[in-house]
Amino acid sequence: MRSVRHIRIRTATFSGTLLRFVFAAVFGVTGFLLGREAYLHLFSLHFANEAMQIALTIVSPVIGALIGVALAPVAQSFFEDELNAVENAIDRLAPAELAGGAVGLIVGLIVAFLIKNILFEFITVAGRAGSYIAILLYIIISVFTAYLGARVGAKQRLVPLAESSGLSSVGSNPKIVDTSVIVDGRITEIVESGFLEGPLILPRFVLRELQLIADSLDSIKRV
Numbered sequence: 049m050r051s052v053r054h055i056r057i058r059t060a061t062f063s064g065t066l067l068r069f070v071f072a073a074v075f076g077v078t079g080f081l082l083g084r085e086a087y088l089h090l091f092s093l094h095f096a097n098e099a100m101q102i103a104l105t106i107v108s109p110v111i112g113a114l115i116g117v118a119l120a121p122v123a124q125s126f127f128e129d130e131l132n133a134v135e136n137a138i139d140r141l142a143p144a145e146l147a148g149g150a151v152g153l154i155v156g157l158i159v160a161f162l163i164k165n166i167l168f169e170f171i172t173v174a175g176r177a178g179s180y181i182a183i184l185l186y187i188i189i190s191v192f193t194a195y196l197g198a199r200v201g202a203k204q205r206l207v208p209l210a211e212s213s214g215l216s217s218v219g220s221n222p223k224i225v226d227t228s229v230i231v232d233g234r235i236t237e238i239v240e241s242g243f244l245e246g247p248l249i250l251p252r253f254v255l256r257e258l259q260l261i262a263d264s265l266d267s268i269k270r271v
Contacts (some may be wrong), residue, residue, distance in 0.1 A: 071124040074118035083112020142241045145202040152201020156193035163189055224249045227257045 061203035138146065164186050225248050229235050239248070 067128075068121070068124060072117050075120040075123060076113045077116070079112035079114070080109045081112070082116075083109040086112065120150025127158075141202060141207035144241070149155075149198040152197035152199070153194050154197070155201070156195070156197025157190060157191040159197070160186070160190040160193045163193075222247045222249050224251065225254065227254050227261075230254065230258060231261070
């Protein structure tokens, strides 16, 4: 048990270190490119001195990279918090809601992809700056449509929808409920999850057994 615990700790430490490295690399490279673009479009127009321009050619990307690396831990913390929130939300979803959310997510991404072609045709005529704006708008639209599709799809509950439309041939099979299932008390959660298909049948002898348990003098059995 101790060795397994150490392995889990080392795995968590390694994954955390790898995630920090990935965020630092991505934000560092992004800051480097933004610093370079800032020099090309802003600073180079205001400095006629050749020595100053050479210095800014080196300094601007480096400063951008340092700012990106400094912002990486903040972005990583935000990403981990949001990821934990998403995992907790998924754990609370029933399988039918999860399936509907997945389908809605895919539909939302397809809609965003179709919008991208129209968006890039209108914005890229503005040059390089227009391309950056188009990419930013595409990311925002993709996130919005994916989120909206997942929310709407999760509310549709695909499994009950398939049963009601007659697409499921297994849905007509009845299920006989035993006394132990009723006593266990989790049958309601199982039915709401969408795993059980078809009607539930409660035989009379099960009702009689439940009545005997309820009328029993033994308090433990009644509980």
